[in-house]
Structures are given as C-alpha cells and as structure tokens.
Amino acid sequence: MHRSHFRLVLGVLVAVTSLIVAGAAGGASKKSSAGSMTFGAEQEPPCLNGFTSGCNNTWTSWTAGIALANPLIVMPDFSTKPFMGNVKVLSKKPFTILVTLKKNAKWSDGKQVSADDLIFTWKTIVDPKWDIASRSGWDSVGRAVKVNAKAVKFVFKTPYAPYRTLLATTSILPQHALVGADFNTIWDNNYNNKAGQTMASGPYKLQSYTKGQSIVMVRNSSFFGKRPTLDKITFLFRTNTDTEIQAIRGGEVDAIYPQPQLQLAQLRGQSGLRVQTNAGTQIEHIDINTGAGNSTPLLGQAWFRQAIAYSLDRQGMVKQLFATLNPGLVIDNNLSYFKAQKGSYVPHFAKYQINSKAKRIAKVAAIMKAHNCTKGGDGIYSCGGEKASVRLGTTSGNKLRELAVEIMQAQAKDAGIEFRADSQPSRLFFPRIATNKYDLALFAWVGTGDPAGQVDIYGCADAKSSDNPQGYGGSNWKGYCNPKVTNALKASDAALDPRTRIKLVNAADAQMAKDLPTIPLYQKPTYFVFKTSLKGLVDNPTLQGPTWNTQNWKAG
Amino acid sequence: MVTYIVRRLLYSIPVLFAASVLIFFSVTAVGDPLAQLRQNPLFSQQTMHNIEKRNHLNDPITTQYAYWVKDALTNKFGSPLLQPGTKIWDDLKRVIPHTLQLVLLAEILALLVGVSIGVYSAIRQYSIFDYTATTFSFLGFAMPVFWLALMLQILFTNIFIKWHVRIFYTSGLSSQDAGTGIHFWIDRLQHLAIPAMTLMLLSIAQYGRFMRASMLEVINSDYVRTARAKGLPERTVTLKHALRNALIPVVTISALNFGALIGGAVITESIFQLDGMGPYFLNALLNQDAYVVMAWLMVTATAVVIFNLIADVLYGYIDPRIRYD
Numbered sequence: 001m002h003r004s005h006f007r008l009v010l011g012v013l014v015a016v017t018s019l020i021v022a023g024a025a026g027g028a029s030k031k032s033s034a035g036s037m038t039f040g041a042e043q044e045p046p047c048l049n050g051f052t053s054g055c056n057n058t059w060t061s062w063t064a065g066i067a068l069a070n071p072l073i074v075m076p077d078f079s080t081k082p083f084m085g086n087v088k089v090l091s092k093k094p095f096t097i098l099v100t101l102k103k104n105a106k107w108s109d110g111k112q113v114s115a116d117d118l119i120f121t122w123k124t125i126v127d128p129k130w131d132i133a134s135r136s137g138w139d140s141v142g143r144a145v146k147v148n149a150k151a152v153k154f155v156f157k158t159p160y161a162p163y164r165t166l167l168a169t170t171s172i173l174p175q176h177a178l179v180g181a182d183f184n185t186i187w188d189n190n191y192n193n194k195a196g197q198t199m200a201s202g203p204y205k206l207q208s209y210t211k212g213q214s215i216v217m218v219r220n221s222s223f224f225g226k227r228p229t230l231d232k233i234t235f236l237f238r239t240n241t242d243t244e245i246q247a248i249r250g251g252e253v254d255a256i257y258p259q260p261q262l263q264l265a266q267l268r269g270q271s272g273l274r275v276q277t278n279a280g281t282q283i284e285h286i287d288i289n290t291g292a293g294n295s296t297p298l299l300g301q302a303w304f305r306q307a308i309a310y311s312l313d314r315q316g317m318v319k320q321l322f323a324t325l326n327p328g329l330v331i332d333n334n335l336s337y338f339k340a341q342k343g344s345y346v347p348h349f350a351k352y353q354i355n356s357k358a359k360r361i362a363k364v365a366a367i368m369k370a371h372n373c374t375k376g377g378d379g380i381y382s383c384g385g386e387k388a389s390v391r392l393g394t395t396s397g398n399k400l401r402e403l404a405v406e407i408m409q410a411q412a413k414d415a416g417i418e419f420r421a422d423s424q425p426s427r428l429f430f431p432r433i434a435t436n437k438y439d440l441a442l443f444a445w446v447g448t449g450d451p452a453g454q455v456d457i458y459g460c461a462d463a464k465s466s467d468n469p470q471g472y473g474g475s476n477w478k479g480y481c482n483p484k485v486t487n488a489l490k491a492s493d494a495a496l497d498p499r500t501r502i503k504l505v506n507a508a509d510a511q512m513a514k515d516l517p518t519i520p521l522y523q524k525p526t527y528f529v530f531k532t533s534l535k536g537l538v539d540n541p542t543l544q545g546p547t548w549n550t551q552n553w554k555a556g
Numbered sequence: 557m558v559t560y561i562v563r564r565l566l567y568s569i570p571v572l573f574a575a576s577v578l579i580f581f582s583v584t585a586v587g588d589p590l591a592q593l594r595q596n597p598l599f600s601q602q603t604m605h606n607i608e609k610r611n612h613l614n615d616p617i618t619t620q621y622a623y624w625v626k627d628a629l630t631n632k633f634g635s636p637l638l639q640p641g642t643k644i645w646d647d648l649k650r651v652i653p654h655t656l657q658l659v660l661l662a663e664i665l666a667l668l669v670g671v672s673i674g675v676y677s678a679i680r681q682y683s684i685f686d687y688t689a690t691t692f693s694f695l696g697f698a699m700p701v702f703w704l705a706l707m708l709q710i711l712f713t714n715i716f717i718k719w720h721v722r723i724f725y726t727s728g729l730s731s732q733d734a735g736t737g738i739h740f741w742i743d744r745l746q747h748l749a750i751p752a753m754t755l756m757l758l759s760i761a762q763y764g765r766f767m768r769a770s771m772l773e774v775i776n777s778d779y780v781r782t783a784r785a786k787g788l789p790e791r792t793v794t795l796k797h798a799l800r801n802a803l804i805p806v807v808t809i810s811a812l813n814f815g816a817l818i819g820g821a822v823i824t825e826s827i828f829q830l831d832g833m834g835p836y837f838l839n840a841l842l843n844q845d846a847y848v849v850m851a852w853l854m855v856t857a858t859a860v861v862i863f864n865l866i867a868d869v870l871y872g873y874i875d876p877r878i879r880y881d
Contacts, residue, residue, distance in 0.1 A: 038732065047639050053593065053603050054638030131606050131640070134598040185641030211650060212831025213729055234732050240827055242706055243727045250713035250726055427844060431591040456597035475597035 035231035037534060037555055039063075039547075040238040040253035041215075048209065049187040050171070051125065056133035061171075062257075062545040063215045063235045067191055067200035068171035069113075069224075071099055072164055074542040076278070078341050078449035080164040084113065084201060084224060087167055092496055094142070095156040097163055103150060105224040107174050108200040109193055113224075118152045119144045120175035130183040136453070137166040159494040161501055162452035169448065169543065174199050203228040203551035213237065217550075228551040229536075248273065248529055254555075255530035255537065257546045262399060265324035267529055274532050277326055278541035279339055279523035282444040284404075285332075286392075286519040291479020293436030298386050300479075305516035307367045308390075308440075309352040310360060311415035317407045318522050321400055325525070332520040335458070335512055336451040336505045339523065340541070344502050348513035349520055357414065364415040381416045393422035394442040395429050401442055404521070436477050444524060448543055451505045455489035458512060480517035484508070532556075557872075561865060568861040572854065579853050580621050580846060589613070589637055589844035611637055611847075624850055633851035637843065644851045647836065652818075652855065654729060655825070655832035657744070659817040662752040666759035667810055673760065674767020674806075675799060678775060689764060696761025705754045705827045712750060724749040727829040751828040755821055759813065766809055770802040803874055811867030812860075819856035 045060035050068075071085035085101040105113040124130060125138040140160045145153040160166070177193035178186060191199045191206050198205050203225065204217035215235040219228045236253055238244040241261045247253045249270060258264060268275055288308070290300050298304040314331045322329045332339070333347035354360045368375075373383035381388040392408065394401040402423065409419040419440065423429070433441050445457065460481035485508045492504035512518065528539040528546050533556035540548040590607065593599050608614050612623050627634035632645035677686040709726040716722055725731070725747045734743040774780060775798050783793045820834025833852065840848035872878045 046636075047642060049641075053599070053607065054636070054640070054642075128602045128606075131603045131638075132600055133603065134596075135600045135602070136598040182641075188639065188641035211647070212654075212835075214732065216732070236728060236732075238727055238829055240727075240829065243709065243827055243829055246709040246713045246726045250716045252725060252727065427587060427591065427842070430595055431587055434591065434595055453597055475595065 035229075035555065036234065037230060037232075037254040037553070038234045038236055038252070040244050040247050040256040041235040042239055042241075042244060042256070042258050044212065044237040044239065045215075047188040048191065048206075049183070051130075051132055051173075052184060053131045053133045055188070058543065058545060061543075062547045064191070064206050064209065064217070065171065066202050066217065066547050066550055067198075067205050067220070068173070069105070069202040070168055070171050071101065071118075072168035073548065074165070074168045074449065074540070074544045076340075076538065076540045076542065078338060078542055080168045083168075084172065085167075087164065089163075089496065090153060092159065095159040095496065097154050097156075098147065098151060099154065099167065100151040101172075102224050105150075105201060106222050107177075108205050108220050108222045109177075109195070109197045110222070111174070111176055112149065113172060113174075113201050114149055115146045115152045116175050117172050119146060120179065121170065121173045122154070124173060124178070124183055125170075127183075137162065138170070159496055161493055161495055162448075162450040165448050165450040165452065172201065174201075204233060207232070223551065226551050229554045230550070233547075233550060233553070248531075251531075254534060255528070255546070257526070257528055260322070260325055260400065260525050260527060262325070264527055264529075268324070272532055274530055276528040276530075276537075276539040278526050278539050279329070279332075280526040280541045281338070281447050281449070281543060282524035283332060283335070283447055284401075284442065284444045284521040284524055285335070286521065287433070287438075287441045287443070287478055288480075288517055288519070289436055289438050289440070289478055290517060291436070293479070294439050295391060296386050296389070296439070298383060298388060299390060299439060301371075302515055303367055303371055304383070304388070306352070307364050307388075307415075308412065308417060309349075309516055309519050310354065310363045310367065311412045311417050312352070312408055312519070313355065313357070313360060313411050314519075314521055315353055315355065317404055317411070320407055321403060322525065325527075329522060329525055331522050334506075334509055335518060335520055336454055336509050337502075338447065338449055341449060344506075346506050346509065348506070348510045351513070352519070360411075361415050364417070368416065375416055379413070379416055380418045387418070388416065389418035389420060390439040391422035392419040392440040392442065393424065393429060393432075393438055395426040396423040397425060404442060433477055436479065442521075446543070451489075451501075452493055454505070454508070455486060455493060458508070458517060459486040459489055478517045480515065482511060482515055485511050485515070557869070561869070564865050564868070565861075568858075571861070572857050575853065575857050576625075576850060577621065580624060580850055581617060583841075583844065583846045583849050584617050584620060586844060589846070607638065610640065620846075624847060627847065628850070628854070633854075634847055636840075636848050637845045644848055647848075648851060648855060651820075651831055651833050651836045654830055655818060655820050655834070658748055658751055658755070658821065658825070658830060658832060659814065661748055662755035662821075663759060663810065663814055663817065665752065666756040666763055667806075669756070670760040670763025671767050671799075671803070671806060673764040674769075675771050675794070675802075677764065677768045678771035678802075679794065681772065686768075689768075693761040693765050696757050697765075699758065701754060701758065701821075701823045702827060704757065705751070705824060708750045708753060709827075722746070726750060729830055748830075751821075751824050751830060754824050754828075755817075762809065762813075763806055766806050767802065770805045771798060774798045774802040800874055804871060807867050807870050807874065811863045811870075815860035815863035816856075818859035818863075819852070 041059055041063055043057060043059040045055060045057050045063060047055040048060060048064045049055045050060040050065050069084040071083060072080045073083035075081055084105045085099055087097050087099050090096040090098050099118055101113055107113060122138055122141055122144055125132050125135055137160060140156050140158055141154045142157040143155050147153055177199050189209055193199050200220045203220055203223045205220040207216040207218045209215050217233045219231055238247050241258055241263055244256050244258055245263055245267060248256050267273055288299060288305055318329050318331055333349040334345050337344040339345050354363060368381045371383055373381040375381055392405055394405055405421060412419045432438055456475045458476060460483060488504045488508035492501050495501040495504055526539055526541045530537050535554040535556055536552035538549060539546060612620050634644060635642055636644060673689050677689045680686055712724050712726055729747050731743050734740050780793060780798050783797045820832050820837055822834035822838055825832040825834035826838060837852045840852060
C-alpha cells in the first residue's frame with residue numbers, strides 16, 4: 001500500500017476506534033445510576049411559565065412545572081387529595097372556601113409558602129394585563145381574606161362546584177419573587193427569584209433549561225413531603241415517535257410517555273421495559289352538526305342521528321385500532337364522566353352498541369323504514385329526496401383517526417348510510433368546525449374528570465353578560481339546543497353537593513344520548529413506558545400526568 | 557472583483573424584499589393563527605384580546621407587514637406571536653450553529669467522497685467500480701430520507717442492544733454531562749454522525765453523478781490530450797488539468813445545496829431531534845407564526861444569495877478564463 005494511503009487508512013481506523021471506546025464508556029455512564037434518570041419528553045415546553053398562553057402546555061407542567069406544587073392533587077382515579085394544602089367549604093351562601101397550606105411548605109430559597117402567595121396567585125391570574133391562558137374559576141372569586149400566615153378564605157361571586165379541581169390544577173406562585181415583575185415575560189426560561197435563586201415548592205427544582213434539548217431537575221431539599229429519592233431527573237425532548245421508541249430501546253432515555261401510535265406495539269415485547277396503559281382524558285368523539293352549515297337537513301333529525309349511531313360498531317372499530325396496543329380497550333359511553341369515576345359514570349350511550357352486524361343493519365333499516373326512506377341502487381338510503389350521505393372529517397395526518405374514518409365509512413355503508421371523507425390538516429379543520437362548516441367531525445375533547453364547562457360545549461347559545469363573558473354554548477358548534485340539557489348543566493356547575501351534581505350531569509347526559517349531538521367513541525389510552533429497573537413510576541392518566549409522584553421514583 | 561460582489565449584493569435586496577412580501581402574505585392568508593386557542597372553551601377572552609392587540613392581528617395585512625418590517629429592522633425580528641418574552645433573534649442564534657455543524661460535516665465529507673468516486677468512475681469508465689458506483693448512486697437518489705434515517709437509527713440501536721457499545725447516539729445534540737473541550741466534541745460527533753451519514757449518502761450520490769459526467773466531458777477534450785502529449789504524468793493531467801475544470805458544475809450544485817441546507821435539513825433534523833433551523837421553521841409554520849417564519853426566511857434567503865455569490869467567485873478561481881465585469 002502506498003505510504004500516504006496507509007496513513008489515511010490508519011487515521012480513519014484510529015478515529016473510529018476512539019469513537020467506539022468513547023462511546024462504550026459514555027454508554028456505560030449513561031445507564032440510570034442510583035440517583036438519576038432521563039425521561040424522553042414528547043413535546044418541548046415553548047417556555048416555562050405555564051400560566052401564560054404562550055407556555056401553557058401539558059408538558060410544561062409535567063417537566064419544569066413539577067417545581068411548583070398545587071394545594072391539591074388529582075389521583076389516577078380522578079379523585080382529588082390534599083398535596084401542599086387542603087380545602088374546606090365554609091359556607092354555601094356566599095360560597096366560601098378556606099384554603100390552608102401545610103405548615104412545612106416552603107420555597108427553595110427558605111421562605112415560607114404563605115397566605116400572601118395564595119392571594120398573589122389569584123390576583124395574578126385575574127389581572128387583565130397578563131396573558132393568562134385560563135382564568136376560569138378564579139374569575140368567580142369576589143374577594144380573598146387572609147386568615148393567618150398559612151390560610152386564606154376565598155369568597156366566590158357565584159357558587160363554584162369544581163373548586164377542588166381548580167385547586168388541583170393551580171400552582172402557587174411566590175409573591176416575593178414575582179411582585180412587580182412583568183408576568184408575561186418573566187419565567188420564560190427559568191424560575192428565578194430576584195436574587196437569581198431558582199424557586200421551587202415541589203419535589204424537584206429546575207437546574208437548567210437548554211432550549212431545544214433538555215430540562216434538568218434536581219432534588220429540592222426544602223420539599224414539604226417525603227424526601228425525593230432521585231438526585232436528578234433529566235427531560236430530553238424527543239418529539240418524534242419513532243425516535244422516541246429507538247431512544248428507549250437503545251437506553252438513551254429511561255422512560256417515555258408517548259401518544260398512542262401504532263409503532264409502540266414493538267415495545268410491548270422488549271425485555272427490560274414495562275408498559276403501563278390506562279384510559280386517558282382525551283375523549284375521541286364524533287360531533288354532529290345539527291344546524292346551519294351542514295350538507296343535509298337530515299342531520300337536524302334525532303332519528304337520523306340515531307340511525308348513524310346504530311350503524312357504527314364502535315367497539316369493533318376500537319378493537320381494530322388498538323388490536324396490538326390495547327386489546328382490552330372499551331368504548332366510552334358517557335360524555336361527561338370517565339370510566340374510572342365509579343359512582344359517576346353511567347353508560348347512557350351503550351344502547352347504540354350492537355355487536356352483531358346483521359342486527360345493526362336491521363336496526364338502521366327499521367328506523368329508515370319508519371321514516372319512509374328507501375334504498376337506492378347504490379345501497380344508500382334516501383329520505384324525502386335527501387340522500388343519507390354526510391361528510392365525515394378529521395385531522396388528516398393522524399393515522400389512528402384516518403384509520404377510524406375508513407372503518408366507520410365501511411360500517412355505515414353496510415347499513416345504507418354514506419360517509420364522504422372530508423379530512424383536512426388541523427390548522428384548516430378546526431377553524432371549519434368553529435364556523436359550523438361540517439357534517440360529522442371526529443376529534444377529541446380533553447377533560448379533567450370534572451364536568452364543569454360542559455354547558456359551553458352542549459348548552460344553548462346564550463347572551464353574554466358580565467358573569468358570563470363568553471356566553472354559554474360558546475364552544476357549541478353543533479347547532480344543538482335542548483333547554484333541559486342547558487338547565488341541568490348550568491345547575492350542575494353551581495351544585496355544591498357532589499351527589500346532586502352527579503345526578504344533574506347524568507340527567508343532561510341521558511338526554512344527550514337521546515338527542516345525539518355527539519357520539520362518544522373512546523378515551524384515548526395513555527402509555528407509560530419505562531425501564532423495569534425504575535421503581536415507583538405509576539401512570540396518572542389525568543392531566544396530572546406521568547410525573548405526578550416523582551418524589552417516589554427510585555432507580556434500581 | 558469587489559465591484560462585482562457589491563453589485564451582486566445590491567441586486568439581492570429587491571429579491572429579498574419580494575420574497576418577504578410573498579411569504580408574509582401567504583403565511584398570513586392561510587388562516588387565523590389563534591384558531592386552535594379559540595376552540596378551548598376555557599381560554600381567557602381577555603388574553604385573546606391582548607394577543608390580538610399586541611400582534612396587530614385585527615389590522616389589514618399590509619399594516620401587519622409594515623409592523624413586521626419595523627420589528628425586523630429595529631428589534632431584531634421581534635418576538636413570537638404567543639411568547640413576548642422570547643426573542644426570535646436569540647432563537648436563531650441558537651439554532652443556526654447547530655444546523656451549520658451538521659451541514660458542514662455532511663457536505664464536506666460528501667463532497668470529498670462524491671468527487672473522488674465521480675473522478676475514479678470517469679477515469680475507469682465501464683469498470684466494475686464504475687458500475688457499482690452507478691448502482692449505489694441510483695439507490696442513493698431513490699432512498700427517502702426519513703426511511704434511511706429510521707433504518708440507521710434501528711441499526712445503531714440494535715448494535716447497542718446486542719453488544720452494549722454506544723458507537724453513535726440516535727437522537728439529540730449532546731449527552732447530559734457531555735463534558736467540555738475534546739470530550740464535548742467527541743460526544744457531539746457521536747450525536748451528529750448518523751444524521752450526517754443520512755445527509756451524506758444522498759449528497760454523495762448526487763455529487764458522484766455530476767462529477768462523473770463532468771469529468772467524462774473534460775478528459776476527452778483537446779487540452780487534456782495536449783497535456784498528455786506533452787508527457788505530463790497521468791496524475792498531474794487528471795488532478796491539475798481535468799479535475800479543476802470539471803469541478804465547475806459541482807461547485808454550482810454544492811453552493812446551492814449549502815445555501816438551501818442553512819435553512820435546515822427539515823426532515824433529518826426533525827427525526828434526529830437536532831435543535832436546528834429545520835424544526836424551528838416547521839414549528840413556526842405549524843403555529844402560523846408569521847414573524848418567526850419571516851425571520852427564518854430572511855436568514856435562509858440571505859444564505860442562498862451569499863452561497864451563490866461564493867460559487868460565482870469560485871468559478872474565477874477554478875477557471876482563470878472566467879472574468880468578472
């Protein structure tokens with residue numbers, strides 16, 4: 001070999017060998033040690049101040065947001081429990097609650113988490129200057145009275161039933177660190193106080209945020225609860241599902257919490273990994289446009305909507321969609337409560353699920369015959385000159401939804417109803433829904449487990465007022481209006497007795513199961529995949545998310 | 557030469573202006589950037605009003621464009637639509653170096669390998685090497701980037717699972733505790749290796765084919781025959797007389813590639829989770845954030861203009877017969 005060629009080959013060999021040696025050493029050091037772990041976060045928080053519209057994202061609260069504790073916490077079964085504090089109702093008229101903070105709750109800079117912080121949090125949320133994502137609930141508070149250094153009475157303008165959920169989804173802000181600051185821009189990249197110290201009341205505090213790459217959380221020794229076991233949790237942003245899967249297979253991350261995607265099936269059989277799955281808070285459903293903007297007046301008829309519901313084998317579709325990921329997933333049959341909420345969930349929509357194809361077709365045929373509909377040569381019914389043909393749209397690019405549309409098209413066609421595909425990218429699809437330009441729309445609502453706000457989605461459109469600035473029914477794009485439902489839902493939002501509230505919500509739900517402005521499909525499952533060597537990780541399918549109990553996490 | 561460069565740069569100003577008008581109007585016309593927020597029944601109407609007012613969303617598009625020009629010139633492109641605390645220029649300063657690292661590594665290696673393969677294929681036309689290189693070039697052209705990227709990820713993940721040796725990482729830019737100095741750069745190289753390979757394989761195919769065709773044209777020309785007739789060694793004939801002239805088309809292609817890739821190898825960077833210009837643009841586009849898209853466009857367009865200029869200047873260096881008026 002020529003000398004210069006020899007040198008070149010030698011150089012390349014040395015470079016490759018050094019990379020392998022460095023890599024092998026690096027690989028060994030990256031294994032989760034006794035005190036740390038890496039979590040592949042499927043989304044990067046746009047910024048860290050989760051209160052503001054620009055940063056408000058579930059992954060903001062699941063990553064850096066664990067530094068800021070809430071008074072209450074939502075448990076995996078959707079119940080609320082005391083966390084950094086507790087709450088009790090003092091009076092029903094005017095509706096008054098007492099929020100008390102734990103005596104040992106303090107900030108990582110040594111100052112106490114105080115009543116002043118609670119009042120400051122409320123005032124910040126309702127201050128119109130700030131771009132707060134949601135003021136809902138806190139804007140019903142009329143005044144706050146400091147009872148002592150750790151307790152505040154909040155007096156509401158109107159009764160507010162979901163007060164526990166409100167306290168379980170609101171982090172407390174440190175007044176001494178934020179007072180006088182521009183809340184729209186502060187805490188975009190850190191949670192520092194004026195002296196530059198990072199602020200935390202939760203189990204972990206923010207050590208660093210490298211945009212586009214990672215968030216590093218370290219143990220907060222001032223945490224009021226049990227001392228967190230892990231020294232450090234690193235969140236690496238892995239927003240591509242395939243990449244996320246390879247990252248956990250190859251040990252580059254120790255845990256992931258991906259959206260359900262078909263590719264996840266390959267992780268089920270991988271040794272050293274555990275997959276936890278639950279029915280989550282995203283309710284996939286079909287909204288039906290019963291009024292203006294639809295392509296056929298048939299959709300305004302309850303019997304026709306019922307025929308559509310009967311034509312679908314929702315359980316069969318779910319089985320096909322999740323055959324490998326979640327063979328046991330069952331359909332959702334209540335628009336207001338989740339299946340895990342025992343005592344609240346009543347399956348009002350179950351009557352529309354007919355497993356036998358022949359019986360489904362016969363049921364639809366009976367309804368159609370009763371309304372003088374006749375089948376055309378193409379096998380599709382016509383009723384009074386109107387063809388039973390409607391558009392079914394969803395967000396294109398979402399494989400699960402596109403597959404669901406195909407399955408339902410086939411099912412409806414068998415029963416004599418045509419679904420014309422009408423999907424578009426989400427940026428075009430949702431504005432169309434909001435302007436009533438659709439027939440059937442398949443998408444998801446995200447719930448909290450508390451039915452508050454259902455009146456916005458299913459209530460009759462109402463006039464705006466100071467108490468009701470958006471107008472009830474502000475998100476009701478279905479042209480649906482049943483005063484029985486509206487009144488029951490309105491009353492439920494003000495019902496302070498839990499049992500009365502459940503009754504009212506279920507009365508509305510039962511009526512909607514007859515009227516069918518919406519057909520519930522399934523609760524989108526959650527997937528928590530982590531190394532078996534990690535202990536204490538438990539999926540919380542509520543909005544609290546996978547990092548709700550990081551203080552209990554241990555590396556094996 | 558200086559006059560030529562200044563003139564070219566001045567010409568580029570109206571081009572950039574026209575591009576900015578076109579893109580701003582098309583991004584803004586796509587729809588309401590707050591549409592997704594409006595669907596949320598719990599989203600604060602007061603906040604919606606604040607955002608609309610701050611970003612002049614209710615003004616005519618021409619007025620919005622004027623505000624953008626003002627922000628671009630006086631406030632380094634301003635802030636994203638929903639994050640008034642974030643500066644677009646700071647984000648660009650963060651992502652551009654990441655993209656440059658990937659693009660430089662991939663393109664320089666691709667040029668070296670592609671040109672070598674092209675030259676050798678041309679000299680040994682219809683040899684086994686030539687046929688093999690041609691076959692692999694077509695494979696390279698035909699291979700979708702996302703597929704190749706995924707295959708490489710799976711390959712190196714399986715190597716790790718089987719032998720517990722981390723040759724390369726399959727995603728991200730750096731490891732936690734990557735260290736400093738040489739340790740940091742070795743770690744960075746381990747992260748960039750697979751994405752660079754993905755980009756490289758496609759570029760090698762392209763450069764190889766262009767170089768082969770160009771070289772075949774040159775080695776049969778009169779001046780190369782003359783050089784041989786003068787008794788110059790074959791190595792000198794090939795490298796000094798033929799290669800230099802044959803490089804001109806490859807210089808054009810690579811300059812265009814460099815310029816375009818500064819805008820980010822969108823698919824590659826997104827798959828490998830590299831915090832570069834590609835994913836930055838993609839996110840902005842999905843969020844219909846016209847200000848961010850415009851900032852990205854201005855940087856990319858400027859890069860294309862500059863690299864084209866560099867290519868034109870290089871022609872004169874490679875082929876002294878080319879003169880600038």
